[in-house]
Amino acid sequence: MCGIVGYIGWQEAAPVLLKGLKRLEYRGYDSAGIALLNGTISVMKQKGNVSGLETDTAKLREKMPGATIGIGHTRWATHGDPSDRNAHPHLNAAGDIAVIHNGIIENYSALKQELISEGYLFISDTDSEVLVHLIDWLWKKDASLDLESATRTALRHVDGAYGLCVISSREPDRIVVARKGSPLVIGIGEGEFFIASDAAPIVEHTNKVVYLSDGELAVVTKEGYSVKTIENVEQEKLVTELDFSLEKIEKGGFEHFMLKEIFEQPSVMHDVMRGRVRLEEGRVCLGGIEDYLDRLKQAKRIVICACGTSWHAGLIGEYLIEEFARIPVEVDYASEFRYRNPIVGKDDVVIVISQSGETADTLAALRTAKEKGALVMGICNVVGSTIARETLCGMYTHAGPEVGVASTKAFTAQVIMLYMLAMALSKGRTISHDEIILNLTELADLPAKADRILNLDGQIRDIAERFKDAKNFLYLGRGYNFPVALEGALKLKEISYIHAEGYPAAEMKHGPIALIDEDMPVIFIATRDSTYAKILSNIEEVRSRKGRVIAIASEGDKEVARLAEHVIYIPQASGPITPLLTVIPLQLLAYHIATLRGCNVDRPRNLAKSVTVE
Structure with missing residues (x-):
């Protein structure tokens, strides 16, 4: 959730940290701070975003010229409100240890009370401040400890999740980092090392990285790094090369990352399918699951687990796999899955989906x-991520970095992956070779159709101008487009702060219709498919109650134009393909x-890009 960045090397640390924090600001932007180490530790932190920190950091650089070691943090508040005193880094009383932390310390209250009884004073309301005092206390109690072992000992007392960086003027030549549940990556340069909660701040400096696994602790110096488990067992780490460039995390002339990522979708569609859709052969080639394809085909049941936008993609995947492969599918909120003692076993496949x-x-x-013994398969975007490492098999979406907090291109990439999976599971079992070719041809035509929809941007902005002051929205769809209604409503809620709900269109009569009046915009996804006649009836029901209808319809549909106040036309496509266009x-x-309401679409309030705490 929060952004972590660290540097040790030959460059002045402050500019590296600030630039890194800007690249990580989408992960948390309630407050920001840095600590520099040059003989002593100096900290500058404040409520607000990173740009507000720059002036004060300039003063800090004057105070500590030549500091080549430092850590920085952007916070997404969990314990304690966004404020200067709750911002990271946190210091011990002597000011010779500084800690930045991503995650939640679940037993912080008990630890805090114990430390207070030992005479420690707490300045912030955060759970994270416990860590710096706990390290300090253990180090003072046992003179044989060093920074690494004091940190390791402290973490053995901790329940919860952490991505952690620690520096101390007692050992001014190192940064100690540790990970459990919150990602950390070490970038390997020439005589310098970079630490971050994801690769975005690192890629402009080096493409060689090491990903820490859960339960690992690393000591990073100018000379190198060593990795051990929390139990002090040395680990050999694989050096990975990043597969994206600096240009992919820049705005590229667009006003916002979100708009850039919406417009990137045609090229993302190409990238997701490249080398996988073998149209001339009538098959898809999914190398990451090839060795497990027979077991996947024999599954008695598939369970898809995801959160938010990825959950909506999973719902479409349920429709696709059941229709084409005829394998029963359930879609679970990942946040509920483990708490209800789910019934899964060796005959089941569990697919987990996550952008990050x-x-x-x-x-x-x-x-x-x-x-529980299930075959677990992953679909994710980030190479080397924890899901990629811990699943037995899986597929990367290859959507490129997604910086906007509200997911867009990741959703379309995930749906295409699920479509291709459905084709792979169907081949030779439930649909003919000719049907496979027909479906893959439609898939291959997607990028050109998506381009045509993006040309309607001006028309869509005009519609937005008319409805920007609405207090509520209702989104309705049927079949494959019911999950798109959920996703459309979520996007509006996330970035405009307008209340919106998505429903299956037939469910409108079972409650939501009570909300319809002349002030209620209702968005219908009304493409020509097997439920078309039914959804026209639903539109009539809203019109009769003076609701304001905006429709997403298939090109050439004059019937919808007669009923709706505004119509946005998409190219013709079969039902299973339409979600990739209607969204x-x-x-x-x-x-x-x-944007017309003046909202910050890339950094919507209270949200973070990568949700690494429960």
């Missing part, structure tokens, strides 16, 4: 499914409504 590959709830579902105008509509 680090979502805490989804990781917990993954581990529960493994413990794009809903993303654009949410974006334009939010």
Whole structure:
């Protein structure tokens, strides 16, 4: 959730830290701070975003010229409100240890009371401050400890999740980092090392990285790094090369990352399918699951676990796999999966979906499914992420870095992956070779159709202008487009702060219709498919109650134009393909409504990109 960055090397640390924090600001932006180490530790931190920290950091650099070791943090508040005193880094009373922390210390209250009884004073309301005092206390109690062993001992007392960086003027040549549940990556440069909660701040300096696994602690110096478990067992780590460039995490002339990522979707569709859709052969090639394909086909049941937007993608995956492969599918909120003692076993397949590959709830579902003997498969975007490492098999979406907090291109990439999976599970079992070719041809035509929808951006902005002051929205769809209604409503809520709900269109009569009046915009996804006639009847029901209808319809549909106040047309497509097209105008509509309301779409309030705490 929070952003962590650290540097040790030959460069001045402050500019590296500040630039890194800006690249991580989408992970947390309630407050920000840095600590520099040059003989002593100096800290500058404050409520607000990173740009507000720059002026004060300039003063800090004057105070500590030449500091080549430092740590920085952007906070997403959990314990304690966004404020200067709750910002990281946290210091011990002597000011010679500094800690930054991502995660939640679940037993912080008991630890805090114990430390207070030992005479420690707490300045903040955070759970994280416990860590710096606990390390200090243990180090003072046992003179034989060093910073590494004091940190290791402290973490043995801790319940919960952490991504942690610690520096001390007592040992001014190192940074100690540790991970449990919250990601950390070490970038390997020439005589310098970079630490971050994801690769975004590292890629402009080096493409060589090491990902820490849960329960690992590393000591990083200018000369190198060593990794051990919390139990002090040395670990050999694989050096990974990053597969994206600096340009991919820049705005590229767009006003916001979110808009850039919406417009990247045609190229992302190409990238997701490249080398996988073998149209001339009538098959898909999914190398990450090839060795397990027979077992996947024989599954008695597939359970998809995900959160938020990925959960909506999973719902579409349920429709796709059941229709084409005829394997029963359930879709579970990952946050609920392990708490209801789910019935899964060796004959089941559990698919976990996460853009970051680090979502805490989804990781917990993954581990529960493994413990129960299920085959666990992952779909994620980030190479080397925890989900990628802990699943037995899986697929990368290759959507590129997604910086906007509200997910857009990751959703379309996940749905395409699930579509290709459905084709792979169907081949030779439930649908013919000719049907496979027909479906894959439609898939291959997607990027061009998505481009045509993006050309409607101006029209969609005009519609947004008319409805930007609405207090509520209702999104309705049927079949494959019911999950798209949920996703459209979520996008509007996330970035414009307008209350919105998505429903299956037929459910409108079972309660939501009571809300319909002349002030209620209702968005219908009304493409020509097997439920078309039914959804026209639903539109009539809303019109008769003076609701304001916005429709997403298939090109050439004059019937919908007669009924709706506004119509956004998408190219013709079969039902299973339409979610990949109908979602794009809903993303654009949410974006334009939010920007017209003056909202920060890339950093919506209270949200963080990678949810690494429960």
